[in-house]
Amino acid sequence: MSQAAPRVAFFTDSFHEVNGVALTSRQFEAFARRRGYPFFSAHTGPETRVWTEDSITRCELALGRMTIPLESDLRFDTTFLRLRGLVGRAIDDFKPDIVHITGPSSTGLLGLIAARGRRIPLAASWHTNIHEYGGRRLERLLGFLPESWSRAAGRAAEAASLAATLRFYRFACVTLAPNPELIRLIEKGAQRPCFLMRRGVDTEMFHPGRRGRGDSVFTLGYIGRTSTEKNVQHLVDVERALREAGVSNYRIFVAGHGSLLDWLRDNLQQREVPGVLRGEALARAYANLDLFVFPSETDTYGNVVQEAMASGVPCVVTDQGGPAHIVTHGLDGLIAPAGPRFCEAVVELARDPERRRQMAEAARATALKASWDSVFDEVYQAYAHALGPLQSR
Known part of the structure; x- marks a missing residue:
C-alpha cells in the first residue's frame, strides 16, 4: 500500500434519511470527493446499483420485501444476504485498504462479511446508543405493568443489548466514538482502541x-x-x-x-x-x-x-x-x-x-471551531493506526 490516502469502503446505516448518521455519512462522502480520495460509499437507496463519479464509487442497495421497522424511515433488511455476491464483486473491483461500518445494520453486516472474507482491516464507528433505545422502548411498551416491573425489564434489555453490541464491535481492529464517555465504554467492553470522531457543522448554512x-x-x-x-x-x-x-x-x-x-x-x-x-x-x-x-x-x-x-x-x-x-x-x-x-x-x-x-x-x-474537514482528518488518522502494521510490512 502506498503512502497516499487509503482506499476506504464505507458502509453506513443511513444516508438519504433525516438523522445524524445520514448527515455525517453525506458529509464524509463530500469530504472524500473534495480531497479526491478513493471512497466506496455503500448504503440503502431506491434501487440496487453501483456506479463511479470522480473518486467516489457509489453502491446503493434496495431493501428487500421482508424488513423490520426501526424508525419511520429506517428498516433492517432481513434478506440482506441476497446482496452478498453483488457487494463482494463491487469490493473486489474497488480493492479497499480498509472497510468502515457504522453499526450492526443490514448494510453494516454486509460490510463486515466483505471485510472478514477478504481479510481487510475493519473500522467501526459508534453513532447510536441502540441499547438505550431498546431499553426505553421496551419500558414504554410495558407501560401497563407496575412501574418497577417495566423499569426492571427495560434495564435488563438495555444491559443485554449493550453486551451484544460491544461483542459486535470486537470484530473491528479500530473503533471510533463521538464522545469521551463512549470511548471509555468501548475500549473497556470491546477491548479495541477507540478514537474520537466528533461531528462538524456548516456555519455558513446555519448562521x-x-x-x-x-x-x-x-x-x-x-x-x-x-x-x-x-x-x-x-x-x-x-x-x-x-x-x-x-x-x-x-x-x-x-x-x-x-x-x-x-x-x-x-x-x-x-x-x-x-x-x-x-x-x-x-x-x-x-x-x-x-x-x-x-x-x-x-x-x-x-x-x-x-x-x-x-x-x-x-x-x-x-x-x-x-x-x-x-x-x-x-x-x-x-x-x-x-x-x-x-x-x-x-x-x-x-x-x-x-x-x-x-x-x-x-x-x-x-x-465556528467545528469544521467537517477537521473531523474527517482525524478519522483518517485512525485509519493510519489500523493500517500501520500493514504499511510497515
Whole structure:
C-alpha cells in the first residue's frame, strides 16, 4: 500500500434519511470527493446499483420485501444476504485498504462479511446508543405493568443489548466514538482502541444572519426525531414550568418526525409543529429561536445542538450523553439533569434576555471551531493506526 490516502469502503446505516448518521455519512462522502480520495460509499437507496463519479464509487442497495421497522424511515433488511455476491464483486473491483461500518445494520453486516472474507482491516464507528433505545422502548411498551416491573425489564434489555453490541464491535481492529464517555465504554467492553470522531457543522448554512422574526414572543424549540428515546415528552413539563413561573408570552417550536409528533401537537398548548424541515427553511427555523432545548439523555453527540449554536442560539441540554460535551455550562448554554432542574434552567433563561444574548454570541464562537474537514482528518488518522502494521510490512 502506498503512502497516499487509503482506499476506504464505507458502509453506513443511513444516508438519504433525516438523522445524524445520514448527515455525517453525506458529509464524509463530500469530504472524500473534495480531497479526491478513493471512497466506496455503500448504503440503502431506491434501487440496487453501483456506479463511479470522480473518486467516489457509489453502491446503493434496495431493501428487500421482508424488513423490520426501526424508525419511520429506517428498516433492517432481513434478506440482506441476497446482496452478498453483488457487494463482494463491487469490493473486489474497488480493492479497499480498509472497510468502515457504522453499526450492526443490514448494510453494516454486509460490510463486515466483505471485510472478514477478504481479510481487510475493519473500522467501526459508534453513532447510536441502540441499547438505550431498546431499553426505553421496551419500558414504554410495558407501560401497563407496575412501574418497577417495566423499569426492571427495560434495564435488563438495555444491559443485554449493550453486551451484544460491544461483542459486535470486537470484530473491528479500530473503533471510533463521538464522545469521551463512549470511548471509555468501548475500549473497556470491546477491548479495541477507540478514537474520537466528533461531528462538524456548516456555519455558513446555519448562521445568525438568517433570523427574520420580528415579534417579541420568547421562542424555544426542539428540532430532531420526536420519539420516546429522545425524551421529547419532557417538553410538556417544560411548558408547565414556564406557565407556573408566570412566563406566558412564549412559543414552543418543534420540527422533525417520529412516533410522538402528533402527541406533542395534542399536548403542547402554545406550539408550532411544522414537521420535517430541510435546507434554508431549517436554517431559518434555528436562527429564529431564542433558546434550543434538547431533553434527550441517549444521544451520542447531538448534531442539532451544534447547528443551533452555529445559528447563534444558546442551548439547554441534559447532563447525559454527547450534548453535555458540546455545551459549556454557563457560557453558551446550560446543562441540567432531566426533570425539574432542566425545567428550571429553561425558566431561568426565559427570564433573562441579556444573558441569552451573551450566550448566543458564545454559542456561535464555539460552533465556528467545528469544521467537517477537521473531523474527517482525524478519522483518517485512525485509519493510519489500523493500517500501520500493514504499511510497515
